[in-house]
Amino acid sequence: MTIPAPIALLAELTHRCPLSCPYCSNPLEMVRKSTELDTGTWIDVFLQAADMGVLQLHLSGGEPASRRDLEDLTRAASNAGLYTNLITSGIGLTPRRLDALEAAGLDHVQLSLQGTNAELADRIGGYKGGFERKLAIARDIKERGLPLTLNAVMHRQNLDDLDRTIEMAVELGARRLEVACVQFHGWATKNRAALMPTREQTEAVKQTVAAAARRLSGILAFDFVPPDYHADYPKACMGGWGSAGLNVIPDGTVLPCHAAQSIPHLTFEKVQDRSLSDIWYKSPAFNAYRGTDWMPEPCRSCERKTIDFGGCRCQALAIAGDAAATDPVCVKSKDHDKVRQLLDDATAREENLIYRVNP
Numbered sequence: 268m269t270i271p272a273p274i275a276l277l278a279e280l281t282h283r284c285p286l287s288c289p290y291c292s293n294p295l296e297m298v299r300k301s302t303e304l305d306t307g308t309w310i311d312v313f314l315q316a317a318d319m320g321v322l323q324l325h326l327s328g329g330e331p332a333s334r335r336d337l338e339d340l341t342r343a344a345s346n347a348g349l350y351t352n353l354i355t356s357g358i359g360l361t362p363r364r365l366d367a368l369e370a371a372g373l374d375h376v377q378l379s380l381q382g383t384n385a386e387l388a389d390r391i392g393g394y395k396g397g398f399e400r401k402l403a404i405a406r407d408i409k410e411r412g413l414p415l416t417l418n419a420v421m422h423r424q425n426l427d428d429l430d431r432t433i434e435m436a437v438e439l440g441a442r443r444l445e446v447a448c449v450q451f452h453g454w455a456t457k458n459r460a461a462l463m464p465t466r467e468q469t470e471a472v473k474q475t476v477a478a479a480a481r482r483l484s485g486i487l488a489f490d491f492v493p494p495d496y497h498a499d500y501p502k503a504c505m506g507g508w509g510s511a512g513l514n515v516i517p518d519g520t521v522l523p524c525h526a527a528q529s530i531p532h533l534t535f536e537k538v539q540d541r542s543l544s545d546i547w548y549k550s551p552a553f554n555a556y557r558g559t560d561w562m563p564e565p566c567r568s569c570e571r572k573t574i575d576f577g578g579c580r581c582q583a584l585a586i587a588g589d590a591a592a593t594d595p596v597c598v599k600s601k602d603h604d605k606v607r608q609l610l611d612d613a614t615a616r617e618e619n620l621i622y623r624v625n626p
């Protein structure tokens with residue numbers, strides 16, 4: 268098969284973060300500051316990515332503003348011709364840093380929103396005063412005319428607040444709202460029982476997003492990640508393994524997706540040891556689940572196999588115990604009853620939030 272060049276690179280600059288969100292999808296074992304890539308190595312990664320044909324660079328974390336060299340990294344990426352998107356909680360940004368980032372060529376900001384009021388947002392984020400600081404930085408972003416997307420991770424504890432979330436996105440001048448229902452990877456799996464949306468919430472969120480997208484057409488665009496445990500078919504995770512994007516984590520390990528390190532039999536290489544291009548095109552880990560040849564039945568003979576690529580490999584491992592299995596979310600999966608069981612267990616219990624422990 269012909270392997271396409273990646274379109275997007277997610278650069279997890281650091282796992283350090285002032286917030287402690289229970290829904291964090293970063294791994295349980297996070298990378299410490301002492302093993303983070305230095306400025307020069309990150310810049311080399313960006314240059315390699317641009318050479319490969321990558322168009323979009325997502326500067327992420329943890330909280331990328333925890334890196335003092337964020338402005339230098341942004342400038343280098345912009346000079347390399349990459350479209351730069353800063354994925355941030357806003358904590359650690361100041362008007363002065365925003366000015367410097369804008370001067371460095373930052374193209375877009377994606378600001379997370381944990382809730383629509385201080386009580387809820389600060390409780391979910393585990394950071395007192397975070398909501399007010401976030402609102403202030405959202406205004407600063409708007410003042411500068413930087414395109415803004417609000418990213419709202421939605422779950423059982425804030426889904427009933429979706430209407431207000433949408434209003435806030437409009438008030439803050441966001442161009443897009445990402446309504447991202449929680450995905451259970453990494454730390455978030457500890458909080459499945461506390462965060463799993465109910466069936467009623469799942470139905471309501473679809474209708475609310477569809478109605479708001481019609482009502483606000485031309486004002487606010489929507490990206491919607493539905494709660495897939497309630498779905499009949501899985502999502503095309505990462506648009507298919509090794510087909511559209513790659514992640515580089517703080518210590519330089521290159522991954523096909525956020526949770527790939529949970530698959531124990533795969534070995535992931537580092538940018539310090541091999542070129543990004545070699546890793547993308549030639550490494551066994553990136554080729555393990557590329558395309559459709561690796562698929563078992565029922566995916567192999569399914570009409571949706573080039574739509575969802577058999578779903579999420581990490582979810583297949585976590586629920587079915589086999590990364591090469593059909594994603595158990597799929598109604599055709601022999602393990603689908605395990606998803607039903609997980610749903611019933613999770614929504615039947617009220618659990619306290621378990622906050623992320625920072626490295």
Ligand code: SF4
Pocket residue numbers: 500501565566567569570571572573575576577578593594597598599600
């Ligand atoms: Fe997707 Fe496989 Fe289910 Fe078909 S059987 S819908 S390819 S996960």
Ligand code: FES
Pocket residue numbers: 452504505508524525526527578579580581582
């Ligand atoms: Fe790894 Fe979906 S998160 S394939």
